[in-house]
Amino acid sequence: MNKTESRKSEHVKVSIEKNVSSQYNYWDDLTLIHNALPEINKNDISLKTSLFKRKLGAPIIISSMTGGYEKAKKINENLAVAAEKYQIGMGVGSQRAALEKKELIKTYSIIKDYDVPLRFANIGASQLVLWGHKKSLENAQKMIDMIDAHAFIVCLNFLQEAVMTEGESNAKGVYDAIKKLASDLSTPVIVKESGAGISYAVAEKLSKTKIAGIDVGGLGGTSFAAIEHYRAKMADDRLHERGGKTFWNWGIPTPTSILYVGDATDWDLPIIATGGIRNGLDAAKAIVLGADAVGIARALLEPATKSKEATVKEVDAIIKELRATMYLLGINKVSRLPEADWSLVGEKLWI
Numbered sequence: 001m002n003k004t005e006s007r008k009s010e011h012v013k014v015s016i017e018k019n020v021s022s023q024y025n026y027w028d029d030l031t032l033i034h035n036a037l038p039e040i041n042k043n044d045i046s047l048k049t050s051l052f053k054r055k056l057g058a059p060i061i062i063s064s065m066t067g068g069y070e071k072a073k074k075i076n077e078n079l080a081v082a083a084e085k086y087q088i089g090m091g092v093g094s095q096r097a098a099l100e101k102k103e104l105i106k107t108y109s110i111i112k113d114y115d116v117p118l119r120f121a122n123i124g125a126s127q128l129v130l131w132g133h134k135k136s137l138e139n140a141q142k143m144i145d146m147i148d149a150h151a152f153i154v155c156l157n158f159l160q161e162a163v164m165t166e167g168e169s170n171a172k173g174v175y176d177a178i179k180k181l182a183s184d185l186s187t188p189v190i191v192k193e194s195g196a197g198i199s200y201a202v203a204e205k206l207s208k209t210k211i212a213g214i215d216v217g218g219l220g221g222t223s224f225a226a227i228e229h230y231r232a233k234m235a236d237d238r239l240h241e242r243g244g245k246t247f248w249n250w251g252i253p254t255p256t257s258i259l260y261v262g263d264a265t266d267w268d269l270p271i272i273a274t275g276g277i278r279n280g281l282d283a284a285k286a287i288v289l290g291a292d293a294v295g296i297a298r299a300l301l302e303p304a305t306k307s308k309e310a311t312v313k314e315v316d317a318i319i320k321e322l323r324a325t326m327y328l329l330g331i332n333k334v335s336r337l338p339e340a341d342w343s344l345v346g347e348k349l350w351i
């Protein structure tokens with residue numbers, strides 16, 4: 001294994017073996033108002049939706065996580081099996097490793113063997129600056145072709161870069177690089193935060209580009225600072241171990257970020273809400289607040305390291321919970337979820 005491969009492998013291992021969640025899950029601070037007279041039949045509820053012109057069986061995306069080392073192939077395959085069965089979207093982790101080493105392509109492209117209706121390619125944003133526009137376009141196309149992607153995710157991961165031992169903390173020029181890529185790439189470009197959220201100001205700035213959508217990737221679930229804290233600890237790197245702890249809870253909570261982005265002037269692009277979604281009830285809350293779909297990472301990673309059956313079982317439970325929530329709200333289709341009433345019941349969420 002080269003350095004990139006072992007880092008990818010450590011990310012998965014640490015995420016599963018340690019508690020890498022942010023200290024607080026902000027979905028707990030919101031409640032949906034029960035409808036005691038729902039006047040619908042649970043079996044008549046439709047979870048179908050469409051996103052980036054692709055039809056989905058439910059407004060759920062298996063978030064970008066892995067690829068780039070041998071064992072990741074099985075994880076991606078287990079996730080793809082569930083994505084096919086329930087016709088939900090799926091992303092792979094940053095594909096840089098496969099650009100550097102062709103033998104690793106299959107750890108991502110395995111998902112092409114399944115009928116996943118919406119597939120997302122993925123790269124870290126700082127990579128675009130390092131490559132420059134021409135090479136970014138070429139490499140983006142390679143990554144898209146690798147998995148026959150319908151959309152290309154540019155991941156904003158500056159929190160991770162800032163606290164990671166081998167971090168590349170170069171953010172200068174990233175906005176321009178995204179802007180140019182979104183103009184020139186024929187595949188839709190999605191900008192995704194990876195745990196620290198998108199503010200109102202950043203959403204406004206991004207809305208002036210040709211991106212096709214945003215994943216707010218807020219605080220409340222997996223904390224990359226926490227992951228890097230444990231990785232540094234394993235490597236006896238005291239400075240980064242400390243940094244990971246200091247920034248463990250840095251960021252904008254996912255619910256807050258959905259509202260910020262939705263409030264940005266003239267915002268009419270799809271919003272994906274990732275960060276701390278543990279079940280179908282959290283998913284419903286995110287859509288009530290204005291998300292078009294939710295992204296789920298950690299909750300599906302664990303079963304995906306075990307088996308296809310465990311992964312399918314978890315997705316099935318999440319979908320059943322989403323349907324049950326809609327039933328209790330008296331709402332029969334996804335597009336009507338924002339009509340539901342909600343209330344702030346906790347004290348930590350700032351909105």
Ligand SMILES: Cc1cc2nc3c(=O)[nH]c(=O)nc-3n(C[C@H](O)[C@H](O)[C@H](O)COP(=O)(O)O)c2cc1C
Nearest residue numbers: 011063064065093094155221222275276296297298
């Ligand atoms: C092991 C692991 C690896 C990840 N790698 C990537 C990545 O390569 N690209 C990316 O955009 N997000 C990556 N993420 C972030 C997730 O897509 C997601 O935004 C984050 O985990 C929050 O979701 P959660 O709270 O459901 O885990 C990764 C997450 C985990 C747990």
